[in-house]
Amino acid sequence: MRNDPDLLIEARRLSKHYSVRGSAPVRALSDVSLTIARGERVGLVGESGSGKTTLANCLLAIDDPTGGELVLFGNNARDLRRRELKQLRRRIQMVFQDPLDSLNPRMRVREIIAEPLLLARIARREREEQVASMLDLLKLKSALASRWPHQLSGGEQQRVGLARALITKPEVLILDEPTSSLDVSVRGEILDLILELQRTFDLTYLFISHDLTTVQKMCDRVLVMYLGRVVESAPTELLFRDPLHPYSRGLIGSALIAGTPRLDNRVELKGEPPSPINVPPGCALSPRCPFARESCFRNVQVLEELPGSRAVACEVVTEAVGDRRAAGSDR
Amino acid sequence: MSSAQPLVEVRDLSVVFPTDQGPVRAVEHVTCRVNRDEIVGLVGETGSGKSTLGRALLGYVRPIGRVTGGQVLFEGQDVTRMSSGKLRRWRGSKASIIVQNSRSALNPVETIGSQIWAVHKAHAQVLQDRSAVVEQALKEVRIPDPQRVARSYPHQLSGGMVQRVLIAMAIVNRPRLLIADEATTGLDATIQATVLDLLRDLVTSERMSSVVVTHDFGVVWHYCSRVMVMRGGVIVEEGPTRQVFENPQHPYTVQLVRASALGSRSA
Amino acid sequence: MTLTRAWRNAPLIAGGLIVGIVVLTAALASFVAPYDPEMAVPAQSLLPPGPHHLLGTDASGMDVFSRLVFAPRVDLLIAGLGTLISFAVGVPIGLVLGYGRGIWSDVGMRTFDVLQALPFFIVAMAIVAMTGQNTINVIWVVALVNIPIYVRLVQAQVLSHRERQYVRAARSIGNSRFRILWRHILPNVVAPAIVQTSVNLGWAILLTAGLSFVGAGVRVPTPEWGIMIAEGAGHLITGQWWLAFFAGLAASTTVFGFNLLGNGLQRILQR
Numbered sequence: 001m002r003n004d005p006d007l008l009i010e011a012r013r014l015s016k017h018y019s020v021r022g023s024a025p026v027r028a029l030s031d032v033s034l035t036i037a038r039g040e041r042v043g044l045v046g047e048s049g050s051g052k053t054t055l056a057n058c059l060l061a062i063d064d065p066t067g068g069e070l071v072l073f074g075n076n077a078r079d080l081r082r083r084e085l086k087q088l089r090r091r092i093q094m095v096f097q098d099p100l101d102s103l104n105p106r107m108r109v110r111e112i113i114a115e116p117l118l119l120a121r122i123a124r125r126e127r128e129e130q131v132a133s134m135l136d137l138l139k140l141k142s143a144l145a146s147r148w149p150h151q152l153s154g155g156e157q158q159r160v161g162l163a164r165a166l167i168t169k170p171e172v173l174i175l176d177e178p179t180s181s182l183d184v185s186v187r188g189e190i191l192d193l194i195l196e197l198q199r200t201f202d203l204t205y206l207f208i209s210h211d212l213t214t215v216q217k218m219c220d221r222v223l224v225m226y227l228g229r230v231v232e233s234a235p236t237e238l239l240f241r242d243p244l245h246p247y248s249r250g251l252i253g254s255a256l257i258a259g260t261p262r263l264d265n266r267v268e269l270k271g272e273p274p275s276p277i278n279v280p281p282g283c284a285l286s287p288r289c290p291f292a293r294e295s296c297f298r299n300v301q302v303l304e305e306l307p308g309s310r311a312v313a314c315e316v317v318t319e320a321v322g323d324r325r326a327a328g329s330d331r
Numbered sequence: 332m333s334s335a336q337p338l339v340e341v342r343d344l345s346v347v348f349p350t351d352q353g354p355v356r357a358v359e360h361v362t363c364r365v366n367r368d369e370i371v372g373l374v375g376e377t378g379s380g381k382s383t384l385g386r387a388l389l390g391y392v393r394p395i396g397r398v399t400g401g402q403v404l405f406e407g408q409d410v411t412r413m414s415s416g417k418l419r420r421w422r423g424s425k426a427s428i429i430v431q432n433s434r435s436a437l438n439p440v441e442t443i444g445s446q447i448w449a450v451h452k453a454h455a456q457v458l459q460d461r462s463a464v465v466e467q468a469l470k471e472v473r474i475p476d477p478q479r480v481a482r483s484y485p486h487q488l489s490g491g492m493v494q495r496v497l498i499a500m501a502i503v504n505r506p507r508l509l510i511a512d513e514a515t516t517g518l519d520a521t522i523q524a525t526v527l528d529l530l531r532d533l534v535t536s537e538r539m540s541s542v543v544v545t546h547d548f549g550v551v552w553h554y555c556s557r558v559m560v561m562r563g564g565v566i567v568e569e570g571p572t573r574q575v576f577e578n579p580q581h582p583y584t585v586q587l588v589r590a591s592a593l594g595s596r597s598a
Numbered sequence: 599m600t601l602t603r604a605w606r607n608a609p610l611i612a613g614g615l616i617v618g619i620v621v622l623t624a625a626l627a628s629f630v631a632p633y634d635p636e637m638a639v640p641a642q643s644l645l646p647p648g649p650h651h652l653l654g655t656d657a658s659g660m661d662v663f664s665r666l667v668f669a670p671r672v673d674l675l676i677a678g679l680g681t682l683i684s685f686a687v688g689v690p691i692g693l694v695l696g697y698g699r700g701i702w703s704d705v706g707m708r709t710f711d712v713l714q715a716l717p718f719f720i721v722a723m724a725i726v727a728m729t730g731q732n733t734i735n736v737i738w739v740v741a742l743v744n745i746p747i748y749v750r751l752v753q754a755q756v757l758s759h760r761e762r763q764y765v766r767a768a769r770s771i772g773n774s775r776f777r778i779l780w781r782h783i784l785p786n787v788v789a790p791a792i793v794q795t796s797v798n799l800g801w802a803i804l805l806t807a808g809l810s811f812v813g814a815g816v817r818v819p820t821p822e823w824g825i826m827i828a829e830g831a832g833h834l835i836t837g838q839w840w841l842a843f844f845a846g847l848a849a850s851t852t853v854f855g856f857n858l859l860g861n862g863l864q865r866i867l868q869r
Contacts, residue, residue, distance in 0.1 A: 047521065048519060062769055093771070094766075103764055184590045185587070212520075251520060255549070256553045257591075258552035272491045272522055
């Protein structure tokens with residue numbers, strides 16, 4: 001087992017299936033493996049039903065996976081006792097999608113931000129100081145400290161969420177669609193703020209989003225998910241310039257970004273994503289994929305590594321790349 | 332090339348809505364136009380008045396809102412002053428709208444086919460063969476297996492399919508103007524582009540005009556030849572899309588443009 | 599939750615006024631009542647309202663007015679304590695049932711659903727009949743009958759709040775389950791319970807009076823509205839309306855006042 005101190009989070013074949021009375025189980029996550037190393041800014045994209053939020057919950061150890069293993073800071077989560085797990089969890093924090101909903105409506109801003117310290121039994125004087133410095137760092141006026149969440153604007157609410165997440169100086173931050181609920185004019189400043197905080201705190205983060213422009217700005221490496229599986233992983237630039245997996249080509253190809261023409265090698269996927277209750281057998285994308293061949297409907301696809309720090313879960317693509325290289329090496 | 336006479340001309344329009352906190356001026360002294368054969372974007376954030384303006388083009392202001400000034404001239408006729416009977420005949424045949432929360436726009440206890448037929452029947456001068464009309468309409472929006480879909484009920488269809496059905500209903504009578512009010516917001520990304528492509532193809536091939544109301548500048552850039560930027564009930568800037576995007580004049584437009592092109596691939 | 603909003607809140611003011619007067623009356627009864635409410639003077643029985651007995655006398659010669667102003671003490675005591683107990687017991691149960699998952703929560707929820715379906719008045723009478731007719735038992739009965747209401751109310755609230763992001767956030771920063779319930783969920787779900795309390799107090803008074811009316815509540819000669827109405831009911835035919843009328847008016851106005859107050863509180867607490 002690797003004991004690389006810089007490998008902060010490792011997910012090994014995580015699965016999360018929910019059983020629902022009277023119908024088939026919901027396969028929110030199937031066989032997801034990923035690593036997050038120190039200093040990385042990893043992006044996670046996918047549409048609804050892809051399992052992004054479930055994955056976030058599992059990485060945060062809020063939910064227990066039904067299969068697979070989670071290794072946090074070198075420790076297997078299963079082997080840990082509750083108290084130890086709690087200690088480790090403090091090193092990973094989360095920022096939520098709906099800023100207003102993520103703040104307790106009956107707590108004042110300063111109480112919300114101070115709570116993690118309270119739970120860590122930090123003395124009051126020290127708590128107050130840290131809250132004040134957090135407010136400053138996040139460019140929140142100190143007058144806001146005594147207000148209630150609903151009295152703040154969306155941007156301010158999300159800053160409070162960030163303050164709460166960062167006050168215990170975690171090493172890893174998971175951001176679950178942090179700007180999707182915000183007005184377009186506010187998004188930019190929050191994203192810039194997150195980048196700044198990443199530098200200040202030397203953070204490692206996992207940025208979950210369905211918005212490709214945001215992910216492009218915020219992340220060095222991106223994972224693409226579809227129906228509970230990771231279908232492609234690549235450095236950001238490479239992924240957006242030249243996606244390999246048919247789903248990535250469909251997703252990135254459908255992105256409508258002002259000022260940029262649509263992707264050349266985009267793919268149009270037939271039909272619509274099925275619900276996680278009805279995951280198609282074999283490759284989950286096969287019913288919609290224009291390149292699907294007979295074996296695709298039978299074989300569950302696994303991530304295969306490719307040169308350039310890339311990985312793709314598609315046998316058709318892997319073969320094609322292999323053929324190209326073989327053809328190239330003949331010359 | 333579009334003829335000089337605009338399809339819709341809005342002159343100094345003002346619309347007010349009563350609320351608990353007092354009257355809200357959703358649209359204030361707006362003057363603009365929609366030409367023939369064009370897809371124009373109406374972009375702004377929540378509360379900018381874009382939906383109100385878009386709907387006002389169809390006369391959807393009363394009974395909740397009130398037109399406090401100005402006119403909306405559609406092919407010369409003032410829509411804001413039409414009687415409700417005339418408006419009803421006119422909507423669905425001369426102009427129609429596709430909205431965001433698609434499922435609630437369909438009657439849950441009627442089949443798709445009967446709802447499409449109802450729209451056709453309400454406005455057609457000459458009634459054609461029912462199943463032919465329905466099948467044709469569904470084929471136009473590229474719905475596979477149109478006969479099965481025609482027999483289905485709204486809850487049996489996915490979000491993207493429902494949206495296509497709404498488009499089918501909106502164009503079955505070949506209106507002159509089609510308003511798409513956040514028609515793809517909330518749909519998954521891969522579906523969104525497909526639906527918009529479909530919309531554009533139909534509008535262009537049938538020589539309709541369309542107003543795309545959205546908060547997403549990306550949508551505007553890829554589908555609209557002209558754009559109007561709205562904020563606080565006022566149009567702050569308008570012009571050809573490329574031009575407005577590359578050279579925004581109004582500070583708000585600058586902000587919007589910057590926010591929408593956060594990390595352009597070419598950079 | 600500002601003062602200005604309170605001013606515009608008619609139900610709050612009206613309800614508050616009524617309830618305030620009733621409570622004040624109960625507190626100051628000894629000073630207000632001209633006669634001893636339990637002093638029977640047979641010679642002066644069934645006198646109509648007049649200068650010596652403002653609201654007349656009843657069949658035993660006890661002054662109606664004095665009995666009327668002392669009655670709230672009993673009713674408020676019983677209703678107040680009973681409601682307090684049902685709140686103190688029902689809310690925590692509701693919290694636990696709402697937050698827990700798994701079979702025992704389900705069983706618990708269904709149990710209280712069933713309990714709430716029982717006809718509370720009949721059950722109350724039955725329990726008093728079994729355990730004996732005294733004030734303490736009536737208090738317990740009132741408490742018992744109202745517990746399911748609080749359980750279901752709070753549990754429904756907890757179910758909805760449990761999925762909110764602030765609860766997920768609370769877990770992610772390391773809150774124990776207990777602390778989440780106590781510090782995060784409870785403050786957010788208690789408001790409807792408080793509104794319910796005001797309404798419940800009104801109903802508890804009705805229950806007490808009702809039990810006394812059928813002879814299953816407090817005993818004669820305690821001054822209590824239900825008893826007064828019971829005694830007076832028989833005399834209505836013979837034209838002595840004042841025995842039952844004023845007690846009935848007082849009881850219904852009081853309950854009305856609590857309902858109004860509950861209404862007013864709801865408006866304030868619903869941000």
